[in-house]
Amino acid sequence: MDFAFDARTEELRARLLAFMDEYVYPAEETAHEQRARLASPWENPPVVEELKAEARRQGLWNLFLPDAEHGAGLTNLQYAPLAEITGRSPQLAPTATNCAAPDTGNMEVLAQFGDERQRKQWLQPLLAGEIRSAFAMTEPEVASSDATNITTHIERADDGSDEYVITGRKWYISGAMHPDCKIFIVMGKTDPDGADVRRQQSMVLVPRDTPGVTVKRAMQVFGYEDHYHGGHAEVVFDHARVPVSNLIGEEGGGFAIAQARLGPGRIHHCMRLIGMAERAIELMCRRAVSRTAFGKALAQQGVVQNWIADARVQVEQVRLLVLKTAWLMDTVGNKGAHTEIQAIKIATPRAVVGILDRAIQLYGAGGVSQDFPLAELYAGARTLMLADGPDEVHQRSLARRELKQYL
Known part of the structure; x- marks a missing residue:
């Protein structure tokens, strides 16, 4: 490597x-x-x-x-x-x-x-930055850490029209509050009674202005509304109808598409988290050399030196793991890098949350205020211990893979 x-x-x-x-x-x-x-x-x-x-x-x-x-x-x-x-x-x-x-x-x-029509209608304006989009997967009524629990129904219309009828309730749908959000990718069940629970789900494109689609409210994250990311919304689909041609891929392919989507998403989050940690270390160092307590600069206090040293060690560790994961994804594919993708998803948010927590401590009251970015960075990093699958789900899967060779 x-x-x-x-x-x-x-x-x-x-x-x-x-x-x-x-x-x-x-x-x-x-x-x-x-x-x-x-x-x-x-x-x-x-x-x-x-x-x-x-x-x-x-x-x-x-x-x-x-x-x-x-x-x-x-x-x-x-x-x-x-x-x-x-x-x-x-x-x-x-x-x-x-x-x-x-x-x-x-x-x-x-x-x-x-398909070609979907890419022309939605991918091209997204690539141009002309519109925004949302991914509607998580639901409030079930444990969404297990995607097979999803209850949203995507059913063929029974009136002879070539349409799907979508009924369900989603929440924490990122980007949905943005006025430029024009399209949802919605995951729901087209075959809820299918024998293979991983073939029950499908994904369909649902324009935001579709009748029956209601963006009910913005969800807060530790009190923040994440305006820059277009917020996180609760969205209700009440017999919303879209053409069958809005299906992405094939019926029953939703779970596989979700896994293909979340692999790169997880490594992108971890890459950005390392940048957040670097920003926190920079802020810690600037604060430490500019403030005095009990007769000497904070930078001369042993506990502060330990915080900064530990932060540097942790960043270097997770960066190397993320780079190894990126290299594996490039050389053997996402499936071959499955263990490493799960490892960085567990290790990186955990490390960065700890670094930000110590940076907040160093800034005192200022650390939890709106005058510095630390509190908002902390909220974002802590949320990533839940997003794209909670840490415990990845730990469970990773442990099973480790144990398999001994069973």
Whole structure:
């Protein structure tokens, strides 16, 4: 394994780092001020659209998509350090470069499984950053950590029309509050009584303006509404009807598509988490050298030195594991990297939450305030111990794989 950056990665890293310094970091405070004056908190502040235009002008656009026809054509190993950089400003940088979830996963699904009409109608405007999208999978009435529990029904209409009728309730549907969210990818059961529980589910495209689709409310995350990500909504599908041609792939293929979608999504989250940790370490160091307590700088206090040293060790450990996972995904595929994907999903959020917790402690009251990004970063990192499958599900699967050879 050689994790040295190749020439293209080095060139993109240099351009992206310059873009962050010149445009993104200065825009953080501007975006916050502009949002307070917007008619709707879910709209993009004007500076975000300016960042998107500049990123596109500089060729820092759709970096996540390995499909050279639609994206930058980067490998996972090439994209990893770039995603880490954008993770240092998770509210702005991923959106500015059109590399923000859930759109990234939805674009991957459409690129890999969508037909020509679906790609033209929905993938192209997503790639252009003209619309946003949402992925409707999690449900409030069941333990969604087990996707086979999903209760949303996708049934053929019984009136002779070539349509599906969709009925169900979803929540924490990321991006659904954004006014530019035009399309949902909805996972539900087309064959709820099928013998194979992993062939009961299908995925269909449901335009947001479909009659019977109601975005009921925004869900908070530790009190935050995640405006920059288009929020997280509760959505009700009450006999919403769409053409059968809106099916993605084949009936019964929803579970397999979800797994294909979540593999890259998990590593992208972990890449950005490392960037969040680096931002936290930088903030810790700046605070430590600028504040005095009990007669000496915080940087001279042994406990603070330990926090900073431990944080650096943890970041280097999880970064190497993420890079190994990216390399395996590139060389043996997502299935061959299954163990490592689960390992980073467990290890990275856990490490970053700990680093952010100590950074908050170092900042005292300021650490939990809106004046510094630490509290919001903490909320985002802690949530990723649940998103894309809770840690315990990955631990269960990983342990079974380890034990299998001894049984």
